[in-house]
Every structure is written in structure tokens, then in C-alpha cells.
Amino acid sequence: MSLQNPTLVLNCGSSSIKYALISEDGETRIEGLAEALGNADARIKHKNLDGSKVEINIPNSGAHTEALKIILGELIGEYKPVAVGHRVVHGGDKFTKATKINAEVLAHIEELASLAPLHNPANAAGIKAINELFPQLPQVAIFDTAFHQTMPAHAYRYAIPKALYEEHHIRRYGFHGTSHAYVSNRASQLTTKDGKHGWIVAHLGNGCSATAVYDGQSLDTSMGITPLEGLMMGTRSGDVDPSLHALLNRTLGLSIGEIDTLLNKQSGLLGVSGISNDMRNLEQADKDGNQDATLALDMFAYRVAKYILGYTAALPELTGVVFTGGIGENGAEMRAKIVTHLKHLGAKFDTAKNAQLFRGAEGSFHTADSALEFWVIPTDEEYQIAKETKEVLGL
Ligand code: AMP
Secondary structure (H helix, E strand, O other), rough: OOOOOOOEEEOOOOOOOOEEEEEEOOOOEEEEEOOOOOOOEEEEEEOOOOOEEEEEOOOOOOOOHHHHHHHHHHHHHOOOOOEEEEEEEEOOOOOOOOOOOOOOHHHHHHHHHHOOOOOHHHHHHHHHHHEEEEOOOOEEEEEEEEHHHOOOOHHHHHOOOHHHHHOOOOOOOOOOHHHHHHHHHHHHHHOOOOOOOEEEEEEOOEEEEEEEEEOOOOEEEOOOOOOOOOOOOOOOOOOOOHHHHHHHHHHHOOOOHHHHHOOOOOOOOHHHHHOOOOOHHHHHHHHHOOOHHHHHHHHHHHHHHHHHHHHOOOOOOOOEEEHHHHHHHHHHHHHHHHHOOHHHHHEEEHHHHHHHOOOOOOEEEOOOOOOOOEEOOOOOOOHHHHHHHHHHHHH
């Protein structure tokens, strides 16, 4: 195992930094997580190259800078990263691809905080910390939204007055782009079918989104101007009647902020089941006879299937469906429930093959006579970010 000319991948949240150091050939990596930054119990959980684990406390950490100093110093300093790739959540319509960071790019990322107030400021803080500590390291921003910039206008526009789009950039952007890019590309490598491929990718984790990808380009995706639109998620409602805001305000006196919290943090699997946002807990509760859990699972599957069927309209041809994310990669029961709704497409799946795909396994579970393919592909956003970082820098 060696870590030749590695790229450092950073995913900076408001109080956390997820990091991975990935070798030139993409085969070897070191990873870790700094969490509770800014709090007294701030710590870094680090996994060495040999798999051994270290935990370092960083009390009084001044958020990102202090943690990055330790990560790039004592934890990975000896491997000398050649570049840093940052996950940046919102690239608006300014950034259509991964972009080398300079002062102007950083300023745009900060401006886009108007569209992603929780994420972009934290992403920018990580970039500034690297600028301060290691100004010689080239940095690249990989935007969650960029992959979806190929969507046609009929998919990305909302049916609202056009001035809101032209003057205020109100449109659908989509997220999870790095995951959809990696997984759809990988599916095209794995299929034995020749020619151009049309995939519907279901990224099902705590956050969920579906994307129609044709010949490597996103043609439609289920998240919108924020990551609330689309599928039912762990705690997010996904699609609701937009008049719900007005109705809840009028009838229950809830404020805009309260409704936003309700739809983002108290809805989805958690809201419907009243038990948990975790698929595993709901599957257990369902087996124990809890009807709210059963309904939450039925709704989740039905809504994913509706999006898959809807996205057949986006694609010139359909090769198959790809499942990824914690639920997509591990939840064989949920996959079976979703795929069962797709019988009108001529979809047939192999129950035994489906049941064997979990915990990092990559493979297909369609039958030989199925009209479309079904794949489970574990997502690897870190790999994709490192790959795009090197491409942008010509490394
Ligand atoms: P992620 O956000 O991608 O980490 O995915 C988290 C979701 O994956 C949670 O709802 C978990 O319950 C779900 N998950 C993880 N393992 C399993 C499993 N074996 N079966 C079903 N769901 C799972």
C-alpha cells in the first residue's frame, strides 16, 4: 500500500470536517472525521493507513483552522497532499463544473450562501483555512449542483413568473451531483450493453434523490432549489402541496421558520412513523406489527417508484435503475418493494441476488429476461471529488 501524490478531499460542515486522503491511483486512502468543532468536546477520529484508529481531542478548537492544522500536520503531513478538493454544496448557475479556487471563486461561493445558508459558509470556511495554513496547495471546488447543470430548461424551471428566474435565479438546481455522477458512470462501465446508456439513479440515504442520466448527463433530478423537494427522506417531507405553508400558517399560526423546521427535520420517515428516521428501526417496527412504520415504508417505496416511472419521460432510452446510499446499498427489502411497482416496465428481479447485495457489495439483481437492469453500486463521493480535482488541475 502506498499513498503516492495523494489528493486531500474535504467536506466541511458547520461543526465538522470529513476528510480523505486518496492515492494517485485511487486505490488507497486514509480517512477521518473532525466533529463537534467549536465545542469543548471537539475531537478528530482518524484511521491510519494500516487501519489502526486514533482519537485526538481538540478542546477550544477555533472551528476549522485548528482541526485542519492537526489533520494536515501530525495526522497526514508525512504523505504531502498535492491538491485539495472541497465538496461545496451550492454552485448556483455560476458553476457548471468543478472549478479551481481563487479569490473570485471563493467570493462567489460565499455569495451563494443565500441559496445554501447552512452549507456554503462552512465550505468557504474550509477553503479559507487551507489558504491560511497551506497557501501553496492548489484547491478545487466540486459542487453538488454542478452535475445537474445539463438539465434542460423544461426540467429546471418552476412554473412561476419568469422574473423570479431571470432576476433572482429561482430554479431547480438538484444536489447529490457527485454521487449521481460517480454511480451512473460506474453503471455504464459495469453493464454489458453497448451504446449510450440511460440510467435512473436512486440515491437513498438519510437524504434521498433520484436522477435521470443519459450518456453521462443529468436530464432531470428530484431535488430543487433546496434539498427538500422530491422524494420522501429520513426527516424531510419531499414533495408537498406548496400551499401547505399558507395553510399551516392560517390554521395553526405556525411561522415560516417553524414550517421550514417541520418539513426538514420532523417529517419524512420520522414524521409518518412517529418512531425514527432510520430505515432499520422502521423495518423492525414493521415486523413487530407497527402500522405507522408499515405506512412510512409503503409511502417511501411508492414515491421512489413514482419518480422512477416519471423519469422514463426524461430519457431517450432506459437501460436500468441504480440504487445507492445507505438504504439503496443495504436495504434489500426496500429495493424489492420499489422494484415491484415497476412491473409495467417489464422489470423482473432475482430475489436471491437482491438479498446478497449489501455492505459495500456491487452487483446487479435483474433477471436475464428483465426489460431493464437493476444495479446496486456503493457511492464513492470522495473518489469522484479526488478524480475531478486532478482533472481540473491536469495532475
Ligand atoms: P446514508 O445517509 O447514506 O448514510 O444512509 C442512512 C440510511 O441508510 C438510514 O436510514 C439507515 O437506516 C439506512 N441503512 C443502513 N443500513 C441498512 C440496512 N442494512 N437495511 C436498511 N437500511 C439501512
